[in-house]
Amino acid sequence: MKDCRIVTLYSGSGGNSVYIRVANTAILIDAGKSTRTLCRSLAEIGTDLCGIDAIFITHDHHDHVSALEVLSKKLSIPIHMTDVSAAVFDRYPDSAVHNNLIRHDVEYEVTVGEVTVRSFRTPHDSRMSVGYRIEFADGEEIRAFGVATDIGYVSDRIRQGLCGCEAVVLESNHDVDMLMKGPYPYDLKKRIRSNRGHLSNADSAAFAAELAQGGTKAFLLAHLSEENNEPTLALEEAECAISDPDILIRVAAPDCPTELL
Numbered sequence: 433m434k435d436c437r438i439v440t441l442y443s444g445s446g447g448n449s450v451y452i453r454v455a456n457t458a459i460l461i462d463a464g465k466s467t468r469t470l471c472r473s474l475a476e477i478g479t480d481l482c483g484i485d486a487i488f489i490t491h492d493h494h495d496h497v498s499a500l501e502v503l504s505k506k507l508s509i510p511i512h513m514t515d516v517s518a519a520v521f522d523r524y525p526d527s528a529v530h531n532n533l534i535r536h537d538v539e540y541e542v543t544v545g546e547v548t549v550r551s552f553r554t555p556h557d558s559r560m561s562v563g564y565r566i567e568f569a570d571g572e573e574i575r576a577f578g579v580a581t582d583i584g585y586v587s588d589r590i591r592q593g594l595c596g597c598e599a600v601v602l603e604s605n606h607d608v609d610m611l612m613k614g615p616y617p618y619d620l621k622k623r624i625r626s627n628r629g630h631l632s633n634a635d636s637a638a639f640a641a642e643l644a645q646g647g648t649k650a651f652l653l654a655h656l657s658e659e660n661n662e663p664t665l666a667l668e669e670a671e672c673a674i675s676d677p678d679i680l681i682r683v684a685a686p687d688c689p690t691e692l693l
Contacts, residue, residue: 433570433571434454434455434546434568434570434575435453435454435455436452436453436454436455436575436577436693437451437452437453437477437691437693438450438451438452438577438599438601438650438652438691438692438693439451439452439477439689439690439691439692440601440652440654440684440685440689440690440692441460441470441473441474441477441689442464442465442469442473442684442685442686442687442688442689443581443654443655443656443684443685443686443690444495444655444656444657444658444684444686445495445655445657445658446464446465446495446658446686446687447464447465447469447495447496447498447499448462448464448495448496448581448654448655449461449462449463449464449465449470449473449499450462450579450601450654451474451477451479451689452547452566452577452579453479454545454546454547454566454568455545455546455568456545456546457485457544457545457546457547457568458479458483458484458485459484459485459486459487459488459544459547459549459566460484460486460487460488461487461488461489461490461564461579461601462487462488462489462490462496462497463487463489463496463497463498463499463500463503464494464495464496464497464498464499465495465498465499466498466499466502467481467499467502467503467506469499470499470503473688473689476688476689477689477691481503481506481507481509482507484509485509485510485544485545486509486510486511486512486542486544486549487500487509487510487511487512488512488513488542488549488551488564489511489512489513489517490554490561490562490563490564490579490581490582491517491556491558491559491560491561491562491582492513492517492518492519492520492558492559492560493558493582496582497520500529501527501528501529502528504527504528504529504531504532505528508531508532509532510532510534510544511529511532511533511534512534512536512540512542512549513533513534513535513536514535514536514537514538514540514551514560514562515535515536515537516538516559516560517558517559517560517561518533518535519559520559521533536551538551538553538560538562539551539552539553539562546568546569547566547567547568548566548567548568549564549565549566549567550564550565550566550567550593551563551564551565552564552565552589552590552592552593553587553589554580554582554583554587554589554590555583555584555585555587555627555628556582556583556584556628556629556630557584557623557626557628557629558582561582561583563578563579563580563581563583563590563593563594564578564579564580564593565577565578565593565594565597566578566579575598576596576597576598577597577598577599577600577601578593578594578597578599578600578601578602579600579601580593580594580600580601580602580603581601581602581603581654581655582603582630582655583603583630583631584626584627584628584629584630584631585627585631585635586631586635586639591642594643594648595643595646596646596647596648597643597648598647598648598649598650599648599649599650599651599652599692599693600640600643600648600650600651600652601651601652601654601684601692602631602636602639602640602643602651602652602653602654603630603631603636603653603654603655604631604632604633604636604637604653604654604655604656604661604666604669604670604683605624605630605631605632605633605636605655605656605657605660605661606624606630606632606633606656606657606660606661607632607633607660607661607662607665607666608625608632608633608634610659610660610661610662610665611624611625611632611657611660614659614660615659616659616660624657624660630655630657633661633665633666633669633670634669636653636666636669636670637669637670637672637673637674638673640670640673640674640681641673641674644674644676644679648679649678649679649680650679650680650681650682650692650693651670651679651680651681651682651692652682652683652684652690652692653666653667653670653681653682653683653684654684655684656683656684656686658686663683666683667681667682667683680692
């Protein structure tokens with residue numbers, strides 16, 4: 433069986449990045465925070481940016497792309513992004529990101545080393561937002577991992593994108609009671625709960641249970657709100673929905689690496 437690794441380097445409104453390695457191929461999903469923080473997090477798990485073969489961006493919000501400018505000045509790592517999301521950099525024609533940027537249609541497929549990465553559309557209040565399915569051959573078996581955060585609701589495209597994945601990084605952003613009783617303005621609460629906002633613990637848990645019935649064996653709950661959620665609440669909701677001790681469920685930390693596989 434091929435050696436695989438899935439780690440959230442950090443996860444939340446302050447910045448997001450997921451490290452995925454299959455054999456000798458390593459990719460990042462998103463590159464938020466700073467290049468210095470990204471390098472420090474990679475060092476914590478025993479690797480560095482020179483070991484990254486490609487970066488795939490879900491959408492153009494700051495917490496998913498903020499490391500790209502400085503990173504692109506240092507290294508020539510291909511950055512894959514939908515053309516709609518990439519348009520945010522068109523406002524800055526001198527941006528170093530353009531040196532590494534590879535633009536795609538919304539639903540695209542790229543093979544990098546051992547893995548094939550397929551995008552699928554996700555509902556979020558950005559120019560465009562996608563999740564990713566990462567597939568690879570392991571002998572005669574095709575294995576798959578999935579990443580879907582910043583999703584307002586579980587759409588058919590998300591179901592298709594994650595169905596059959598053995599491990600999934602899945603948003604579990606907020607506890608509804610904490611959000612509604614919290615200090616956020618009503619308009620912001622309404623945005624978060626909308627179909628183009630973020631996935632609640634309850635909706636995430638229900639979808640995780642659905643994926644578990646389809647064969648998913650490991651979940652990393654990600655993009656938790658520090659103001660409107662608690663790791664214990666997200667974990668308890670998911671464990672209650674799945675109720676299978678053989679299925680691994682972990683919660684991604686906001687500021688340090690969290691390993692799933």
